[in-house]
Structure formats: C-alpha cells, structure tokens
Amino acid sequence: MATDTQAIEQVATGAPPNAIEHYIEFRNVYKSYDHPVLTDVSFYVDPGQTLAIIGRSGVGKSVTLSHMMGFQRPNSGRVIVAYTDITNLPEAELRAIRRKVTMVFQSGALFDSLTVGENILFSLELREDYNEQNREDVVDGLLGMVDLGHVKNLYPSDLSTGYKRAVAIARALAAQPECILYDEPTTMVDPIMSDDLGNLMLRLKRQLGLTAVVVTHDLDLMRKVADSVMFLYQGEAIYFGPTSELEKCQHPHVKQFLAMDRVEIAGPIEE
Numbered sequence: 001m002a003t004d005t006q007a008i009e010q011v012a013t014g015a016p017p018n019a020i021e022h023y024i025e026f027r028n029v030y031k032s033y034d035h036p037v038l039t040d041v042s043f044y045v046d047p048g049q050t051l052a053i054i055g056r057s058g059v060g061k062s063v064t065l066s067h068m069m070g071f072q073r074p075n076s077g078r079v080i081v082a083y084t085d086i087t088n089l090p091e092a093e094l095r096a097i098r099r100k101v102t103m104v105f106q107s108g109a110l111f112d113s114l115t116v117g118e119n120i121l122f123s124l125e126l127r128e129d130y131n132e133q134n135r136e137d138v139v140d141g142l143l144g145m146v147d148l149g150h151v152k153n154l155y156p157s158d159l160s161t162g163y164k165r166a167v168a169i170a171r172a173l174a175a176q177p178e179c180i181l182y183d184e185p186t187t188m189v190d191p192i193m194s195d196d197l198g199n200l201m202l203r204l205k206r207q208l209g210l211t212a213v214v215v216t217h218d219l220d221l222m223r224k225v226a227d228s229v230m231f232l233y234q235g236e237a238i239y240f241g242p243t244s245e246l247e248k249c250q251h252p253h254v255k256q257f258l259a260m261d262r263v264e265i266a267g268p269i270e271e
Contacts (some may be wrong), residue, residue: 023047029077039235050212052226059232061215070094102172103181110156117152123174142170162193179211186218198224
C-alpha cells in the first residue's frame, strides 16, 4: 500500500483513483484572508468512516467543509476528495465531485415555496438516471428513510428546525451520494431531536456505508457518530485521531472544551 506522501504524489501526477489511500485528505493546507484561517492542516477520512471536526466558533471548521466542496481553494497544500485531487480542479469537473459528495447546510437550504416532497423531487430530477415514472415512490422511500413520511405535503415554514435538517438529509440522499458533509446538524434543536438526528446519521452510515464529515459543537453527537476527531484551535489541528482517544489529549484547550456538555449554542432552542 502506498504511503500518504506517495498517494498525494500519485494524484498530482495523474495516477488512477485506486492509487489514493483515503477518501478525503487534507495535506498541509493553508488558507488566509486578511489573517490565517487554516494553518498547515492535515487529516484524512477513510471510506465508510465519519470524522467530526470540533472546536470553538471561528476556528476554521466551516471553511474546511467549504474546501471539501471546492467552494474555496487553499493558498497552499492539497485537498483530496472522492479519491481526486480537487485543489485546482476546474468548476466543470468539480460538479462531478459534488454528485458524489453533498452537503447538508446548517440552515437546511430548503426552498420555502416548495413542499417537502417537491424539495426532494427537485434534487431527484438532477440525477442522470432520473426515472419520472417511479418518482413518487422514490420520494416516499427517502422520507421513510428519515421517518418523515407524514410531512411530505407540508412546507418548510411548517417544520421545526430539527425536521428541516432531517428533510435536508433526505434531499441530500436523493442524489445517491458516497459522502455527506454535515454543518452543525444539531445546533438550535432540543436534546431529543438532537439524539434523533444522531441516530439517523448513524443508521445511514451503517445501512448505506456513507462516508461523512460532521462539524459540530455537540459532544454527545461526536461520541455517537464519529470514528475520528479533528480539533481545530486558531486554525491549527491540535488533535487528530480516534474519538476514543480524545479524552486522553492533554492540550489545555481540548481539556477545557471537553469539560463542557454543550458549547456556544446560539439562539433559542426549538422543539
């Protein structure tokens, strides 16, 4: 098996996808605006595994997700997604990557003028293998997968924050992705709904074998779904390793963070 360094070199020189060891990998990524946001960040996610990215607000967690989608590009370093070096990939080729890797935004990003079922159908129609004849069955199946068949004819404004997130996950699944990126999926939801969302993410991982990255402040969610954790502090990855080993980390900022049950929940909690 190739070493991590060899794998990156093989990607850069046009080696076939099976030469790359990890599904997602950041290699010495540096990103700066008027100040450094990510500094020499390296980590990886293996296929079928879930990585949690944790840390206080403003440390570069969402910027990291944005790089995985190709919405932003690093000043230096390499970004590998879906076994492909996307660092300098043209936009047209990035669209093919985004069919494999989809993102569930914190807002849900649902269309307010469409019903829940129509929101999912919109995503379904973007697939190249879309079959109009069985579209309602597929929509019903996707909503059933997230236990929300009863909200098909409602509008996003009729739903709680937690239900909107679950619908957004169903819509993401319509694209039949290999990987889902979750941006703060349990922020501003009550503990019961937070637990339900965690169970849903875990079920999708086990049943569909999905690779996932989740940005979160929710330590319970992290412990439930994540195989590995990256802790960002001021743009640096001060811990990257198994979730089970995080408690042993002696870095003072990690220890302080772990001492809190929930950190920096902004705004009111909704049921």
